[in-house]
Amino acid sequence: MKRAFLLLPLLLLVFFSAPADSAQDQDVEKRLQAIVLVRARIPQGARTARGLGTEREGNGVVIDSKGHVLTIGYIILEAESVEVVLPGGKRVGAKFVAYDHDTGFGLVRTHQPLDTAPMKLGESAGIKEGDAIIVAGHGGPSRLLGARVVSRREFAGWWEYLLDNAVFTSPPHPDFAGAALIGPDGRLLGIGSLFSQTVVPGVGVIPGNMFVPIDLLKPILAEMKKSGRSGRPPRPWMGLRSEEVRGRIFVNRVSSGGPAERAGVRSGDIILAVNREDVSDLAGFYRKVWALGNAGVDVPLSVLQGNRLRTITIHSADRYRFLQLK
DSSP: OHHHHHTHHHHHHHHHHSOOSSSGGGSHHHHHTTEEEEEEEOOTTSTTHHHHOSEEEEEEEEOSTTOEEEEEGGGTTTOSEEEEEOTTSOEEEEEEEEEOTTTOEEEEEESSOOSSOOOOBOOGGGOOTTOEEEEEOSSGGGGEEEEEEEEEEEEEETTTEEEEEEEEEESOOTTOTTOEEEOTTSOEEEEEEEEEEEEETTTEEEEEEEEEEGGGTTTTHHHHHHHSSOSSOOOOBOOEEEEEETTEEEEEEEOTTSHHHHHTOOTTOEEEEETTEEOOSHHHHHHHHHTTOSTTOEEEEEEEETTEEEEEEEEOBOHHHHSOOO
16 A cells, blocks of 8 residues: 555645635635644543543534534534634634534534635545545644545444445544545545554555545534434434454443443343344344334343343433433
8 A cells, every 4th residue: 555655746736736616725725724623621420531531632624614613523522612723723612513423423613703715525425445535634734645545335333333335545644533535626525533454355454544424414414503413313322332253242341321231231241133133243233223213212132141041122212312412
């Protein structure tokens, strides 16, 4: 993947010289000003404080003239205060607006509109393996990285999270959280989420990043701005941290006070079936659970606890009610 680094000068040339849609977009600095730093302070008693910390920061992208900044949700989840740092170092107060667990997107809004040209949304559906792209973090041209798309594939996370067609890139950006995935036309194609590893046949394991495709934002953005959520019925949440190992679903941890713990699920349990249907991978496990209905539905699980096979019914919940969202 060394070729990805060699692409950087060409990518930057294309990015900076692409035909602009307006007079504002003709200036390079104005384009880069759309990428900001987001800092959030989370109270000690927050549900996510232990795992994600109480002082968080990552990148964000200004997406409209009202000061809305798109980022990855775990940066601002349960935040009691938010600050946006502009490219020149100016700090601007902001407030939490929305979080969508299904996609992972987070949204904040500065207390006053920014004198910044927002970054336009592109079409992530057209991204394919091998495409050259740019990964950009806060800090100007020095934080731009030329990269390639190494995979478009399903991603299942241990926190009851599933993307059908995530974007995987390489090489990895050092500040991937909330980073902007940008096409040659200067439009936003995705938001950085995780460090990842992709197995490439004949090459080996390649480090990189996983991005949430921007097309997932478009159907829910208006409702996120309005109500703080996507507007879709909430999926059943169990409060499990699970891992897929050799065709088995192992429970690594249960959320304290969550539905799974109350039902009797324990760390170390092995989940064999949902509603008597066998499961062997995280994605299949989640889909079978979500197919039962919306948040609040009962989830019957076949669980191996030690040498004992049990049927445990979890009364699922709405995850948002478990969190401290302002």
